[in-house]
Amino acid sequence: MMVHDTRDIVACFRLQRRGFGLDVDLRLPGRGVSVLYGASGSGKTTLLRCMAGLERATGRFEIAAQVWQDDRVRRFLPPHRRALGYVFQEPSLFAHLDVLHNIEYGLRRSERPHDRSRLDQAVAMLGIGALLRRWPAQLSGGEQQRVGMARALASWPRLLLMDEPLAALDEARKSEILPYLDTLHRELAIPVVYVSHAADEVARLADHVVLLDGGRVRASGPVAEIFSRTDLALAQRDEAGAVIDACVETHDARWHLSGLRCPAGLLWVRQLEVPPGTPVRARIAARDVSLALQGPRDTSILNSLPARVCSLVADVHPSQVLVQLDAAGVLLLARITRRSLDALALVPGMQVWAQVKSVAVPR
Amino acid sequence: MLPVPTFDAEDWAAVGLTVRLATVTTLLLLLLGTPLAWWLARSRSRLAALVGTLVTLPLVLPPSVLGFYLLLMLAPQGPLGQFVHELGGEAMPFTFSGLVAGSMVYSLPFVVQPLRTALAGLGERPFEVAATLRATPLDRFFSVALPSARQGVLNATVLGFAHTVGEFGVVLMIGGNIPGRTQVLSLRIYEHVEAMEYAQAGWLAGGMLAFSFVVLLLLHARGKPALAG
Numbered sequence: 001m002m003v004h005d006t007r008d009i010v011a012c013f014r015l016q017r018r019g020f021g022l023d024v025d026l027r028l029p030g031r032g033v034s035v036l037y038g039a040s041g042s043g044k045t046t047l048l049r050c051m052a053g054l055e056r057a058t059g060r061f062e063i064a065a066q067v068w069q070d071d072r073v074r075r076f077l078p079p080h081r082r083a084l085g086y087v088f089q090e091p092s093l094f095a096h097l098d099v100l101h102n103i104e105y106g107l108r109r110s111e112r113p114h115d116r117s118r119l120d121q122a123v124a125m126l127g128i129g130a131l132l133r134r135w136p137a138q139l140s141g142g143e144q145q146r147v148g149m150a151r152a153l154a155s156w157p158r159l160l161l162m163d164e165p166l167a168a169l170d171e172a173r174k175s176e177i178l179p180y181l182d183t184l185h186r187e188l189a190i191p192v193v194y195v196s197h198a199a200d201e202v203a204r205l206a207d208h209v210v211l212l213d214g215g216r217v218r219a220s221g222p223v224a225e226i227f228s229r230t231d232l233a234l235a236q237r238d239e240a241g242a243v244i245d246a247c248v249e250t251h252d253a254r255w256h257l258s259g260l261r262c263p264a265g266l267l268w269v270r271q272l273e274v275p276p277g278t279p280v281r282a283r284i285a286a287r288d289v290s291l292a293l294q295g296p297r298d299t300s301i302l303n304s305l306p307a308r309v310c311s312l313v314a315d316v317h318p319s320q321v322l323v324q325l326d327a328a329g330v331l332l333l334a335r336i337t338r339r340s341l342d343a344l345a346l347v348p349g350m351q352v353w354a355q356v357k358s359v360a361v362p363r
Numbered sequence: 364m365l366p367v368p369t370f371d372a373e374d375w376a377a378v379g380l381t382v383r384l385a386t387v388t389t390l391l392l393l394l395l396g397t398p399l400a401w402w403l404a405r406s407r408s409r410l411a412a413l414v415g416t417l418v419t420l421p422l423v424l425p426p427s428v429l430g431f432y433l434l435l436m437l438a439p440q441g442p443l444g445q446f447v448h449e450l451g452g453e454a455m456p457f458t459f460s461g462l463v464a465g466s467m468v469y470s471l472p473f474v475v476q477p478l479r480t481a482l483a484g485l486g487e488r489p490f491e492v493a494a495t496l497r498a499t500p501l502d503r504f505f506s507v508a509l510p511s512a513r514q515g516v517l518n519a520t521v522l523g524f525a526h527t528v529g530e531f532g533v534v535l536m537i538g539g540n541i542p543g544r545t546q547v548l549s550l551r552i553y554e555h556v557e558a559m560e561y562a563q564a565g566w567l568a569g570g571m572l573a574f575s576f577v578v579l580l581l582l583h584a585r586g587k588p589a590l591a592g
Binding site for chain 1: 491
C-alpha cells in the first residue's frame, strides 16, 4: 500500500498520566508540514513534547533512519542531543540576551557552529534583519515569535517542531506571521511537525494531517484526503470542505480575477497579487457547493465543475446531508438539504455539476 | 558630636580583618551556595525539604548557640576537628579559618535564600528552550540560570557580605576575640565600650551603621525585595 521512505518519521509513544493517556503509532512523511490537529486535551502538545524528548513516554522515535528513542534497546537521547528546533506556544526568548545572541545560542551549540548560512537564511525568511540589536522586551509578540522561529532554524535542525506558535497572538499578529509560515513551508527542506487546533491554519499550511482525539490517532493522511472525508468529526463542523493544491495560471485584469489551475479544471477567484506559476492552496467549504444535474447556463456562478458522487452521509442537522464528490481526482464536499437530495435523486456514481459559490485562498 | 579619636593599630586591624573575613566568606558561600540553591529550587524530594529547613536554621538560632556547637565540632577532639587534623590542617578554633567556617554557617541562609527564590522564579520553560537548543544541563546552568537570576546573585552577595560584617556571637565563641588575629569590628567596638572609650566605639559603630544603611538602600533602590520568599 504505502511506500515507506527511509526519510520517514516513525513515532510510537505510550504514556499514562492521571486522567490522560497517549497511545500513538504514527508514520509521517519526511518532508513537508505535518499538522497534529485536534481539540484541546487531545494530546497534540504531549505528542510533540514526546518527539522532542521533553516528555518521557515509552516507545520509539525515528527520523531519517536516525533513532532518537527506542526503549526496546534502552535508547533515549535527551533533548539536547537531538538535532531539532522547537517553537513554543508563547514566545520564549532569553530575556538576558539580545535578538542576535538569542538566535546564535542554538547555532553555537549545533554541529556546524561556524556555518552562518542557515542563520542568515532564517533571518531573511522571517524578516527580522532590522531587529537583531533589539532586546526581547522591546519586541511585539509577533516579532518575538518570529525570532523564536529563526532561533530554532539557525541551529541546523533535522526536524522542526512547532507548538501552536500563533495561539498566543491576536488576529492582527497572526496575519502578520502567516505569510512567513508560508515562506517556511515553501523553502524549508526539513520536515515540520506543527500543532494546531485552528482549521484555517491546517488548511493553509498542512501537507499531512494527523487527527488526534483522546490521545489516539483518529486519522492520518494527506490534507486533501482528511478534509474531504465524510466519516470524520471534521466533516460535521462548519469548516468542513475541500483543500485543493492549485497553481495561479492567469490573471484577468478586466474583471479583477485570477484563474487557478487544478486537476478538476480552472477555478476563478478574486485577483491575487502573485505572479502566474505561484502555487496556492484553495479551500472550498461544503456549504458553498451546490449541485446541479445540468451544466452551467444563465447563472451567476463562475465555477462549475463536472464531478461524480462518491458517497452520501447524514449531517449534524437532520435536514442536511454531506455529499462527497470526485472531480477528476479532486475531492469536494457539498452540504445540501435532504429535500434537494430527494429532488435530484442523487446516488453514488451519478454525474453532477458542482457549483462553487466561493473559493477561499488564505492570504 | 563625638570628637574624632585617633584610631590605633588594633582598630585598623579589626577593620581589615572584618573586610577580609566578609569577602572570603561571601565568595565561598556563593561558590557552595549556588549549586545548593539550584538543587533546593528544583528538587521536590523530602531530603530537599529537610536540607532547606536546616539552611534556614541559622536565621532563628541565637548566634551564641550556633557558636557553641561550632566550637564543639571544630575543637581538635570534635568530629570536624579530627577530620581537619587527619587532613593535616591546624586546629580551627581561634584562627581565621575557624572564623570563616563559623561565618559561613551563620550567613548561609542570607546567601542561599535569595538565590533559591530567584532560581525557582525562573520556572521550567527557559531550561526546556535551552535543551532544545542543544545546551547540556551544566551549560543551561551557566548560560541561562545564572544570568537570568543575576538579581538574586547580587542580592545574595550584598546580604551575605553585610551580614558577615555584622556578626558578633559566633565570632566571639569560635574566634576568642584575639586582637589582630580574630578580633573583628563588632568585637572591637564591644571592647572599647568595656574600656569606656566611647569616642572610638561611637565612630566605629557609626561607620558600621552607615555601611549597613547604604547597602540596604542600594538593594531597595533596585526595586527587588531582597529576602522575599
